[in-house]
Every structure is written in structure tokens, then in C-alpha cells.
Amino acid sequence: MLEIKDLHVNVHGKEILKGLSLKVPPGEVHAIMGPNGAGKSTTSYTLAGRAGYEVTKGEIDFFGEDVTTLAPEERAARGIFLAFQYPLEIPGVSTMNFLKTAMNSQAKIRGEKELNAAEFLRAVRAAAKELNISEDMLKRPLNVGFSGGEKKRNETLQMALLKPKLAILDEMDSGLDIDALKLVAEGVNKLRSPERSFLVITHYQRLLDYIVPDVIHILAGGKIVLSGDKSLALQLEQNGYDAVIAKAA
């Protein structure tokens, strides 16, 4: 489904990713772990198509299509979703309005019919209920004055409605206490399905206690240096990145 081949990426003229290769089959949850500066955020932004993340070599295939040069909104419409480490605030725009605009924009790009007001309302209420999100939060301006946990749950809600085929979770756990983390992870787990893959990008092992991955990749120096099952996370926890990476090299 997602296949990254020998990806090299420059940011502000500096090479950050240096030959990253990765395959994520449908329905699987893969985690990318790595120390600070390994290229974790660069990976997620590059996959989502952010301007300024220049691919100098290699490609990103999504369901067999080369999406390397596609605009972010085109990728979104094809089913790539990025849950932000720090979701942005948009004053004056309610979560409801934002969601409707996003869903309809994607439908338009895909050449599908846009939802009418009633259909949209039904969909958003059902998803909010499933994720225990209050009606009040839907009416508030997007992420404005939200707590860290609320912001992340809002990302989950967006994911539930946009129904991506690949969800990239960028440091989902940052800024969350353990209770909030559990709540967010619970939401994410509800969205796991055989048709949906996840790429969980994290520095810490603790998130993987709640969102249990099928495969763990270790990213260091701009490439994957080691892949393995979830026991790899425990090794990291015990020995630290340096030791594990040194052993891999």
C-alpha cells in the first residue's frame, strides 16, 4: 500500500533523509522510532507533501501510484492523513465548519458528490459519539483554547470522518499526561481496520503500550537502520537508542 523507496529529502538545503525505504501493507500498524534529529518529523511532513521538503531522490508510492510530487490536498484526497504533533488553531472557524469544508473538498477532488447538511451532521454526530467528543467541542473554534488532550482527540475525530487509508500519527503522545494519552489511544484503536494502515511516529516507547504496532522501525541518520517486532521497543527502553543503533550498525 505505502512504499517508500530510497527517499532523500532536503530541508533548507540540508539533507535530512538519506535513503529511507519502508513498506507498510494494508491494515498494519508500523511505528517509526528514533532519537531527536533522526528525521522523524521530516518523514511525516514529506509524506503529507509539505512545501519546503524537497525530495531529491527516490519516490513515495501509494497504492501503486507515485505521489512524490502531488500537492498535499491531492494526497489527502487519496487517503493520506497526518495527525499533527501540534494541531493548529483557526480562530472563528468551528470544528464543524472545518470538518465540512475538508470532507467536501476531498469529495470534490475525488469527483464524488458532496455531503448535504443533514448527511454531514449525521456523520459528524455519530463519529463524535463514538469517540466521546462533546457537541460543545464541535461548535468551538478549531483547537482554540483546547487542552493538549482535546486537540489530539480532535485530530482523531478528523481522522474518523475523513476515513484515510493511511494515518500518520506524528508524536501523538507529546504534551499528554497518561490519562489523556489513554483516551487518545483508545480513539485511535477504534479506527484500526484491515483497510487502514498506521504509521506511528514517536520518540518514546510508552505510546506503543497503548497503540500496539505490528512492526517497529528505527530511524537514525535519515534512514531505517533496524526493523523488528514490538520487542524492539523494549530493547530501546532498556538500552537506549545509542546502544541499539550501534549494535545494528
Next chain:
Amino acid sequence: MSEEAAALQELTEQKYKYGFVSDIESEFAPKGLNEDVIRFISTKKNEPEWMLDYRLSAYRRWVNMEEPTWAKLHYPKIDFQDAYYYAAPKAKEGPHTLEDVDPELLRTYEKLGIPLHEQEVLAGVEQRRVAVDAVFDSVSVVTTFKDELAKVGVIFCPISEAVHSHPELVKKYLGSVVPDTDNFYATLNAAVFSEGSFVYIPPGVRCPMELSTYFRINAAKSGQFERTLIIADAGAYVSYLEGCTAPQRDENQLHAAVVELVALDDAEIKYSTVQNWFPGDENGKGGIYNFVTKRADCRGKNSKVSWTQVETGSAITWKYPSCILRGENSVGEFYSIAIANNYQQADTGTKMIHLGKNTSSRIISKGISAGKAQNTYRGLVSINARADGARNFTQCDSLLIGDQCGAHTVPYIQSKNPKAILEHEATTSKISDDQLFYCLSRGIPTEEAVSLIVNGFCREVLQQLPMEFAVEAQKLVGLSLEGSVG
């Protein structure tokens, strides 16, 4: 970022949607301005002596006046002799019914999306009940729903007609809020105004529908000088909307309007403007010079006036809709969205003059600058010594798009009453690349993302517009900023 900037640049070059010219045979006054031209206009309108005298006295004063230069606006000196002060579509004489109107004119309004056929409006699925006065260059084309309004005593007609049909009201109120001595442009308007709407709401009447005037400048090299006079008698209520468009032309055209509102005891006037004059092209060529004097006199106790404006057009905007809060407990409100893109310059704001006791005012201004535009909020809050219990709240927010535009806030606050309560808040922000990317990553393309963010920024003001106009205004906000982010 450069990629985003390029995409956006391209979009900025979007053409003005209402830039077409209607091919209509027109009648002009001789070019330039002198007493003969004023007599010509007055004769054309078949005016009584007193009206001509009013114009001539204003003209004689104007000749010795100087253009104001204090605004933060830069433009070449205007040659007031190089314009036509009267242009009218040639039409049959007699009362205006739709059958008398040149079909080309009706097509123009159709293109602008303004319904003039009452039957269609009434039969339409949309519940759009708006009485419309359509002004084309210097004359009113048609006013709809006049009969229905007359049943409740509401007078809604072209001002040139009111001069004949209701001279006592016109004499009493014309120039009573904006005197012909007021300022350069208001004096010019008093001399040459040719059309505009007149509204009178009798005591205790709540106007049963929205009233609306659409102004269209069509003829080349012609200015438009409309005059609007609205009187809400004791306990009356009216909501009024004006809309403006003009063809796309290389030269600059002058628009110098005067709007006077009078609210008597317990009366309320809600005045909304969606100003979409041609703003000039992406290189700053052409566009309307908009020098407008709008003022409301809250003459009666407990009276209230709300100005709401969405300013997206014009090359130059010089406009300060104001409230004189004379009556005890009177309320003045000013809600404004001013968007300046490309080379547009806007210097706009309000004046709240607190004279009466317990008067209150509220100012919410949202300025958006993009491209190479300069956008200035200029506002005065003045509290008279006797205005015990006066209150004002002012909020001025500026949003910058790109790094070549400017936003300026110039608040003047004068309080002669130590017990007055004045609050002023101001913010300046930018649309960040992060915000934009967040939207893109959700599948929302750039221009829609900008529109969404800007509409969010303007929300408090958009909420003040009558529902159906709010939807149009929202689209307009998006349209006028397309491609402006970089």
C-alpha cells in the same frame, strides 16, 4: 514556500467578476464642473428652485475648498474638470415600470444577480423579500415593492422623486446630518448629486422587508455622486443594504457619496454595505476612488444605529461611517471588514461622538491586507463633558497576508468626561504557513483555506449582516483574496 507563493500569485491575477460594460446609450452633461453643469443636472431632474439654490450654494463653497490630505492614501491629483458629473441611460419619460426599462439594463442587473422582477421574487422558491432600488450611473432605474411598502406608510423611492413627492421631509432632513459645509467631498456631492435612495419609516412601523439599493457605475469617465437619506421616525425599525459594482476600466473613476441617517426616539436603523467597486487590476491600474461621507444622527432617546460594512473593492477608500449619539441612551455600532489586495489602499474607520447621557458605542474592525496593499483603520471616539455614563468598546484586528502589505491603526480617543468608560483592544496577526499547511493536509486547497481562515477572522462582523447577504459577503471575502498568500 516559494511554490505556494507562486500558486497564490497566479490566483491573485483573477479578474474582477463584475468588470463587464453594458452597451447602453447614455446622455451626458457636458464634461467638467461649473454652474451651468449644475443647472443642467437640476433641470434634468426638473427640480424646484430651492433645490437648485442648495446645489449652487454648495458649489460656490466647494470652489474655494481644498482636498483633504490627512489620510494615509497616495494617488495622483484628481482633475475634477476631466469627468462627467451626469450620465444617464437614455430612456422614455414617465414613471418607471419594468416595461419602460431598457432590456439591456435589466440584463445588467441580472448579471449582477439582483432580482428586479417583483413577481419572480414573490413566486421564487427562495424567501427573498427585498425591495430594491437600482441606480445606474446618475439615475434610478426602478424601485420594487413600492406599493406594498406604501401600505404600511414606508416611503422608499429615488431621492430625485422624493424632492417632488415629499419636499417637506427632504427640506427638513437633507443636509441636517452632513451639512453642505462638512468636507470637500460632501460639499461636492451636495452640488452635483444626481441620485440615491430616500427612505422614511413612519412612527412605530417596523419595515416589513429589507430595503436595498444597488449602485452601478457604467459610463466611462463618469463619476457617481449618490445621496441617501434615511429617516426612522419614533419607534421605527429598518434594515437597509447597499451594494456597489462597476466595470473594469483603465482610468480611475470618482465616487463621492453622502449617506445621512436620522433615528428619532426609540428608532433603530441597521445599515449594511457590501462595497465591491472595481479595485483596479493586479498592477494597480484603474479602479474606483471612493470618497464617502456616511453619518448617522441618533437624535432621539434610546435610538440605535448599526453600520456594518464589507469593503472589498475600490482602488482608494476614504470612508468613516459615524454616529452622533445625541439622544440619551442612544447606541452606535460599527462593524467593518476592509480588505485591500494588490495595490488597493483603504483608510477607513468610524467616529463615535458621544453627546448624550448613557450613550454607548461598539466598534469592531477587521482589516485584511494582502499583496502590496495598505490598510488603515482610523477611528475617533469622542466623549462630551455632559455625556455621563458614556461607554465605548473598540476592537481593531488586522490580518496580514504576505510580507509586502501594511496594516495601520490610528485610534483617536478624546474624553472630556472623567466618568466615561473606554476600552480599546487591538491585534495584528498573519496567516501562518503552518495554518495553511494544516488545511492543505486535510484536503482543503489553498484558496479555500485562505477564504476559510479569513472568514473565521471576520466572523464577528459577518454575523451582523442580514442572513442572505452574509452568504454573499462570505464568498466575496474569499474571492477578493484569492491567491494572495505567499
